[in-house]
Amino acid sequence: MYYIGVDIGGTGIQAGVVDNQGKILFRTECKTVVKKGFEGILDDIKIMIDKLLEENNLNMKEIKSIGFGVPGFINKKGLVTCVNLKWDGESFENELKRRFPNVEIHGENDATVAALGESKFGSMKGADVGVLYTLGTGVGGGIVINQKVFSGAHGLGSEIGHQVIGENYFDCNCGNNGCVETFCSATAIIKYSQKLIQEGRKSRILDLAEGDLEKINAKMVFDAYRENDIVAIEVITRFKSYLAKTFANTINTLDPEIISIGGGVSKASDIILDGIEDLVRKYVLYKKEDIAKIVCATLGSDAGIIGAAFL
Structure with missing residues (x-):
C-alpha cells in the first residue's frame, strides 16, 4: 500500500505518492488559483491526483490514505479557515470525502504536517x-x-x-x-x-x-x-x-x-x-x-x- 501527501500552499500545491519508508516515489504540482475559490481549488487537486495515479499506473485501491496540509486551521468539525486562500469555515473534510469516497482522508495545518514528516523520517526521528x-x-x-x-x-x-x-x-x-x-x-x-x-x-x-x-x-x-x-x-x-x-x-x-x-x-x-x-x-x-x-x-x-x- 502507498500513501498520498498533498501540501497546499498560497501559490502552489504539491502532491506525492509515498511509500512506507517515507520515500516520495512520484510527485506532481499545480498552481494555487485563489480566484477559483474553495470548490475550484479542490477540483484542481482531484484532477492532479487522478492524473498522478494514471501516469504511474496506480489505482486508488493501492492507496491507504490521502493527507492534506493546509496553510490555516481545520477544526474538529472538519471546517477549514485559510486567510491567504480566502477560505472561511469551508467544509473541507466533507468535500474531500465526496471527491475521494473510497479512501481515508486526513487534514492538518501545513507546519504541523511538516513536523510529522521530520519526526518520522527527518531531523526529529x-x-x-x-x-x-x-x-x-x-x-x-x-x-x-x-x-x-x-x-x-x-x-x-x-x-x-x-x-x-x-x-x-x-x-x-x-x-x-x-x-x-x-x-x-x-x-x-x-x-x-x-x-x-x-x-x-x-x-x-x-x-x-x-x-x-x-x-x-x-x-x-x-x-x-x-x-x-x-x-x-x-x-x-x-x-x-x-x-x-x-x-x-x-x-x-x-x-x-x-x-x-x-x-x-x-x-x-x-x-x-x-x-x-x-x-x-x-x-x-x-x-x-x-x-x-x-x-x-x-x-x-x-x-x-x-x-x-x-x-
Missing part, C-alpha cells in the same frame, strides 16, 4: 517529543508527541509562532502585538533592518539591496552579518535573543528532546545555531539539566508531502 519551528515569511510550527501530531483539545494547538514574547514596534498580522512571528521571521529581520537604516544607520545591507530599502531580504542581512556589518549584527543578535526566549518557553512547557528549525531563514543555520544553546540556557528554569537538542530540519520542502501522507 526517534524523539518521543519533538517541536519544529518553520522560520519563513512568518513563523509556524508543529508539535509531535509519540509519533502523533498534537493539536490540542479544539484543534487550535501548535500555533507556536503566535506566542506573545514581548512588545514590538509593529503589530502582527493576527492583530496582536509581540508575537514570535514579529521577532523571529524573515519579515521581522527585514523590517528591523529597514528601521535602523531609516534612522540614519550606515549599513552594507543597503549596498547589497542596490540602495533600495524595499529590496532588502533576510539573506542580505545574514550576508552582511558575515561581513561584520554593525547593523546586521544588531539585527541578528536581536533575532537570536528572541528566538532563544521562544525555545526556552517551549523547553519549560514541553521539555522536548529535539527542537528543529526549518523554513527559509534556517538556510543561515551556521549563524543561527552558533551559541544558541547558551542563549537558551539563560531563560530555562533548570539551567544545569540536559535540554533539547537544537538542530536544523533535513527534509526541506518534502516534509509537507511526507508528513501529510502519514497523518
Whole structure:
C-alpha cells in the first residue's frame, strides 16, 4: 500500500505518492488559483491526483490514505479557515470525502504536517517529543508527541509562532502585538533592518539591496552579518535573543528532546545555531539539566508531502 501527501500552499500545491519508508516515489504540482475559490481549488487537486495515479499506473485501491496540509486551521468539525486562500469555515473534510469516497482522508495545518514528516523520517526521528519551528515569511510550527501530531483539545494547538514574547514596534498580522512571528521571521529581520537604516544607520545591507530599502531580504542581512556589518549584527543578535526566549518557553512547557528549525531563514543555520544553546540556557528554569537538542530540519520542502501522507 502507498500513501498520498498533498501540501497546499498560497501559490502552489504539491502532491506525492509515498511509500512506507517515507520515500516520495512520484510527485506532481499545480498552481494555487485563489480566484477559483474553495470548490475550484479542490477540483484542481482531484484532477492532479487522478492524473498522478494514471501516469504511474496506480489505482486508488493501492492507496491507504490521502493527507492534506493546509496553510490555516481545520477544526474538529472538519471546517477549514485559510486567510491567504480566502477560505472561511469551508467544509473541507466533507468535500474531500465526496471527491475521494473510497479512501481515508486526513487534514492538518501545513507546519504541523511538516513536523510529522521530520519526526518520522527527518531531523526529529526517534524523539518521543519533538517541536519544529518553520522560520519563513512568518513563523509556524508543529508539535509531535509519540509519533502523533498534537493539536490540542479544539484543534487550535501548535500555533507556536503566535506566542506573545514581548512588545514590538509593529503589530502582527493576527492583530496582536509581540508575537514570535514579529521577532523571529524573515519579515521581522527585514523590517528591523529597514528601521535602523531609516534612522540614519550606515549599513552594507543597503549596498547589497542596490540602495533600495524595499529590496532588502533576510539573506542580505545574514550576508552582511558575515561581513561584520554593525547593523546586521544588531539585527541578528536581536533575532537570536528572541528566538532563544521562544525555545526556552517551549523547553519549560514541553521539555522536548529535539527542537528543529526549518523554513527559509534556517538556510543561515551556521549563524543561527552558533551559541544558541547558551542563549537558551539563560531563560530555562533548570539551567544545569540536559535540554533539547537544537538542530536544523533535513527534509526541506518534502516534509509537507511526507508528513501529510502519514497523518
